[in-house]
Amino acid sequence: MTLSVEEKEGAPFGHRRRPRRKHRVLRWSATTLSVLILGTAGAGYLYYQHLNDNIVKGERASGDSKVGKAAPNAAGQTPLNILMIGSDSRNSDENVALGGSRDNRGNPPLGDVQMLIHLSADRKSAAVVSIPRDTRVDIPECEDPDTGKTFPPTDTIINESLARGGAGCTLATWQNLTGVYIDHWMTIDFAGVVSMADAIGGVEVCVKQNVWDRPLPNVPGGSGLKLTAGRKKVEGKQALQWLRTRHAWGSDPLRARAQHMYLNSMLRTLKQQNVFSDTGRLMDLAEAATKSLTVSQEIGTVKQLYDLGTQLRTVPTDRITMTTLPTVPDSQNSDHLVPDGAAAEKIWSMLRDDVPFDDKGGKAQQKKPASEEQPAPAVNKAAVGVLVRNATQSSTAAPVSGRAGAVAQALASKGFTKATADTSATLSEDRTVVRYPSAELRGDAHAVAKSLGIPLSSVKKSTDVSGVTVDVGGDWRTGTAYPKQSAPKAGDLPGNSDEINGSDAKQCMDVYAPYRW
Template sequence: MSLAPKASEAAGGRDAGRGGGTGGSRGQNGGRRRRGRRVLRWSATGLSVVILGTAGAGYLYYQHLNGNIHKGQRSSGDSKARKTAPNAAGQTPMNILLIGSDSRNSAENVKLGGSKDNVGNPPLGDVQMLIHLSADRKSASMVSIPRDTRVDIPKCTDPKTGKVFPATNSIINESLARGGAGCTLATWENLTGVYIDHWMTIDFAGVVKMADAIGGVEVCVNQSVWDHPTPQVPGGSGLKLTAGSHKVQGKQALQWLRTRHAWGSDLMRARAQHMYLNSMIRTLKGQNVFTDTPRLMDLAEAATDSLTVSEEIGTVKKLYDLAMQLKSVPTNRITSVTMPNVPDPQNDDHVVPDTVNADKMWQMLRDDVAFDKNGDAKESGKKSGGSAPATKSPSVPADQLGVLVRNATGTSTEAAVSGRARTIATQLGAKGYTRAAADTSGTAESVEKTVVEYPSADLLGDAQAVAKSLGIPVGQVKQTTDVSGVTLVVGADWREGTAYPKQSAPKAGDLPDNSDAINGSDTKQCMDVYAPYRWQ
């Protein structure tokens, strides 16, 4: 503040020297000018020190925030998912897996999460949500899979200990304990066929910090709720609210997100979490955090200290850029859903994917079709996956090409169709591919969608010709080093018949009825409370 007056006084000295008539001597004027120059030099030097000091402090703070961030390996399991091809503008969608950990491996988490019996145990991923940002960054989707969904978890290796966990079939929240977040990511990719770019995890204490930094998030209940232990059901989050809308933060926000019994089921807990996140997004969009330095610093501290992220986004700048892309999506173009599911025939307490409806949703994500209908009419049903590879001519005649056919028709609820590879190999023989043969290795495999794979560019035309002979879309011809020759993988979408079934492309907003979709701009959402947990 003192720099400006000094410069002004120096300027005034020079003006007085020039305006003093014959009363002032040349030496006096020269002295004033020299003093003025000295003052200006010191002022400039002082200003430079201030600027450099501020920049240094900013740099140190930036480094401090970077140091807050915990990072981990993107994938630690076997996965074959591939990135969606760029659209005509060269843009690609982005998929981020958000995992809520139930870790009790800190005093703070034990205090917030209850049971001390789990201290030291690997954490489970009780909240799992995929955030899909469209290639054009005009829409976004949030997809939850209930924690008690039985799925195939692939072979995973813990990146910290090197311990190898064999593939298994179990509930999805166990994947976090079998190789960390990278194993959960691989599990999602194998289930959905969607390539996931990044993951983020947050624990109980992190949720509290973030909720406090935001300043509270508005939620609503139709009846007064108290999620407390009952004679029939022990435990409970402790959430206690009167009917109506409330702003929750800190521990109460965590209670809202953890409540299950009072909503009636784990599926309804996913709905409550979606309501919270939609409300949080609306809250952040309505706050001028970038002109409010203390609030921005609070959010930056909370976010970097609360999150563990995959290593490729492990800097403040990358997280900031990611946040800006998400912030640009209008709330009426954000849709939250729960994976369509049905009761698990092996365990009444679990669920499994509703294969037909879940597959439809996964295809919409893979093809980057918006979950809402609020985009431009010309965008409805448009794929952002870019054009298929140009058609090439086969390198050899059909009867000289060896084609291996694999049976991957199994689903989470149905076993693979016996003899399916042999049936399709026979059909290929009738089409002229007399060297086609069924894979007899006995390796169990399950994929959502049929694909023709090839190992090198010189076999692209041959793989395309195989696909065409059976009516398989050319977009389902993929190059991969996982095969040594042209390989037809018959998926769960082709469990019967010898001609590949024609499938209509999904349209924007055409979600399955049992996806429990909520639009991000809907401010009237309110949770119903299961009768035993109502009070007043």
């Protein structure tokens, strides 16, 4: 019997996955986030220029995205969003030794680990959302900043975005999927995970049964992780094995849970450690951190990383919530996933509106955004030009014909007689958005949104439009009045988001039976 690539690497029993050029997976985001926390140790001011030279930088965005920054809240504060990407690159001897798959050396890396870290505008809570690597999404047109090669838009699994224009393309993909503006990205590879794990000094993990993620009959591969039941500290290569393990947990979503447990444990460890008086330890941490990362260019100095760390330092562990994007099987390919409709949109809505993933912040954090509290100014509707476009197509649904015309007619009946439908192109937006190009048209855009019942949080300034433009998204497939949606409440996450609180030290992984010993 001939085994597929995934079977050779050890797919879980009863589950065959499609062959892929890069099939071994590493979830690094737990370790990468620790770099931000290093600001608590003041590492940013040791060997400043030397450490700056260690940091590799790249273009923030290299893909087509129309998402703008969130409006400030009533206190003038804005959220901070950081995309963490784990690269499966095997472009060095060290990465090949750690990750295997020598045949793939030199190939463009895949972004097999992707997590969005959302720091609330008031810096009192943080949320983390992982997207499984095989989730099918719309990847926009991207240009590789190194080669100048242009990649056309495509509909495929999200981990391929990294090979289609680098981390900047992955960032654009996330922005288009979520409607959330992402301020920065960071990437880390196999070798970086090991060096950071060593510098931290180990992280405590837990398994309910003895685990050995090893080759089995007809299921070769595995990370090599071998632990006895209970709580153990892992570091270096063993920490890497924990983060890579999939077969012993039974699925990719369960692997994400194990990585979230590792990340939470690591954050607790870093907060408990007193490294201020240990100069040698500080040097080790700073050296490992700056050598392990590639970052978007606007945070390409140690001071800028330090400043990020000081912001994250304010968040207590019991206000950090780890989640995985709700998904369902892909009807087009059983080996893939797609976002779970309303549940996924609820996650993105909470991030866009800066609603805490936990309910521990009190009512003060549940105020409406400043843009929602400002009344729309009076406008001469008959003088407002409005272009309406059909953006109801998505990775899971075909476009609904006639939507642009129907909404344009509805606007005309409400006094916006210059409203017209653009039938020349079909776009893709998960939610309806009203865009305007300049400050003087902001009031007009708000008036258009209010007349249709569209929330003002969906009104965005964008240089990609020449006038007020309504993109009718996948959340508005019927009718001429925008569907009423209840505002998300703090802590009201979908049931299938698998959330874990950062202060929960009792979490322990259940081992898939064939990998117990």
